[in-house]
Amino acid sequence: MESSGENPASNPQEPAPDEDLGTLKYQLLGPSLTKAGQDSVDQQKVSEIIYNASKGSKFFNHEQDRDRNLTLKIEQILKEKARLDRLDLSSDLRRADEYLAELELSRDLSQHVIHVDCDAFFAAVEELDRPELKTVPMAVGKGVLTTCNYLARKFGVRSGMASFVAKKLCPQLVLLPQNYDKYTAKAQEIRAIMAEYDPLFESASIDEAYLNITPYCDENGLQPGEAVQRMRAEILETTKVTVSAGIGANAKIAKIASNLNKPNGQFQVPNEREAIMEFMRDLSVRKVNGVGRVFERELESIGVKKCGDIFPHRALLAKLFGEKAFQFLAQCYLGLGRTKIEPVETHERKSVSTETTFHDIGDKEELRAKLWWAAQELEKDLARTQFKGRTLALKIKLHTFEVLTRQTAPSRPVSLAKDLYSFALPMLAKLEKDIPNIKLRLLGLRCSNLVSTQKVGLNFFGIATQPKPATAPASKPPVSASSVNADHEICVEEAFEAAARQEIQDEMNDLEQLSQEIPDGSIAREPEGSATPEVVETPPMWDCPICTRPQVADDRTFNEHVDFCLSRQTIREVAQDTSEETSLIPHNSRKRKMPSQAGIPEMDPKQKRLFFQ
DNA sequence: GCGGATCAC
DNA sequence: TATGGTGATCCGC
Known part of the structure; x- marks a missing residue:
């Protein structure tokens, strides 16, 4: 169906013949393409089905507009890059290197940070109630899917996808309505266990958390990998859900690593500069929290696909994408990130x-x-x-x-x-x-x-x-959490x-x-x-x-x-x-999320925000 | 300070 | 037939 009747001149909604459908189709694939469970999927075929299901809709036309605008913006970026390439950039280069050196001095390898991520959380909770769902492709969500199990992912189904598109990809897909209270309750069980490993852990969302397990490892004479094995086993044992975890010197590395052995796995990047640099070198920038589809395409246009590619372009980045973006990318290149993990209530x-x-x-x-x-x-x-x-x-x-x-x-x-x-x-x-x-x-x-x-x-x-918040059963007021300000x-x-x-x-x-x-x-x-x-x-x-x-x-x-x-x-x-x-109908009783969720992202949305004070 | 855009989940 | 809701940040004006 690749080209059959795709460009009838009479149809005004068709893109111009020379328009690159690739970027648009990629756009339509949605944001979770990089997520786990998609490896064995024929993306070509999937994107073709999505494209045909969407074609002509208002949603599609809007996506098409955005895609065109991005293409134009990238043309401008390339034009600007060509102009800069002809100039003397030695001072920019020096500034960039100075910043990198400054960052290097701030590197902290003393902490063991982990990121814990529940596997297909909503779907997993539903499967606990109805085990027969484990054997069929299943998703949670109504108009748009919030989660799907790994069987569904084999068909190219993903979170964030319109359910009618998902049905095209997988007609036998079972759709369940969302039951947020149930997931919240399960999340609390999991958090109770995580609190044993770090009482000051940070909930990043209903199904994700950061922990600093350095004290736990010291007190129990365990290596980080062993501690995480133990914690994951304990979570599975008592709550019956599997989680994946990433272990590293900071939140950024931990977050990336937690995706590498999904589901039900863990991955550690050693707290050594060389190991970290090597890990980042071949890592697609898209895997970094904060780089979405747009920034990925912009970076790709100038030749930055992997974090290692950032270094040779360091002199240009600030001028092309802004100072904040440069700082963000510099930290990606060096594998630096936040080591301070704190309860979300403090935000x-x-x-x-x-x-x-x-x-x-x-x-x-x-x-x-x-x-x-x-x-x-x-x-x-x-x-x-x-x-x-x-x-x-x-x-x-x-x-x-x-x-x-x-x-x-x-x-x-x-x-x-x-x-x-x-x-x-x-x-x-x-x-x-x-x-x-x-x-x-x-x-x-x-x-x-x-x-x-x-x-x-x-x-x-x-x-x-x-x-x-009222949620913390807080067996005791800040005993271990002595840092909390008592002066209000x-x-x-x-x-x-x-x-x-x-x-x-x-x-x-x-x-x-x-x-x-x-x-x-x-x-x-x-x-x-x-x-x-x-x-x-x-x-x-x-x-x-x-x-x-x-x-x-x-x-x-x-x-x-x-x-x-x-x-x-x-x-x-x-x-x-x-x-x-x-x-x-005003029946929105189950609309809200849990109190402590607050959605604090682990790191810079896109190229933003300083994380080293 | 405002409005648009991007990003995460 | 048909593509979500909440919160955050950054950029250019």
């Missing part, structure tokens, strides 16, 4: 967000309902995490898959649905005005610039005071007073805010007699985003009313479109 959260995908919506009222829904979701999440946001962002995805964001700084930190809604609505209204015939497939809200609403942790003196008890009374003052101020701002926002609200409202100004009376009224009629501005009354309208609306929608049922 400071930067944002709280929610978003939902739905069938294409162009109707303004329906969009307001979605916005209201998002506002309510975000209010819940902000309450759970105990934050308010100084910045509020609206995110939309057009029916073409193009993503736009708009943000605003409310006059005071916001956390209530009504505030989130009323500050977000003008942004949505403006987008509707600017984009004729707008149709959305996703809408979301995000709060950043967070302010803690915790009574004790009012962030005096800029101290990040994240109290330990201070000024409790002042904190309360300040909070009280703030609350009064908030109330006043509220009223003021409301009087300003009502005119915007009237965008949502039908003309309704065109009498606008009278709404700003002492007992404030809010427009219901659904029925657009003003309601008494009491939280409970208002919410109940809107919920009622929403449920009526939901029923109408479901009647029209059953396929969207789950995303429209």
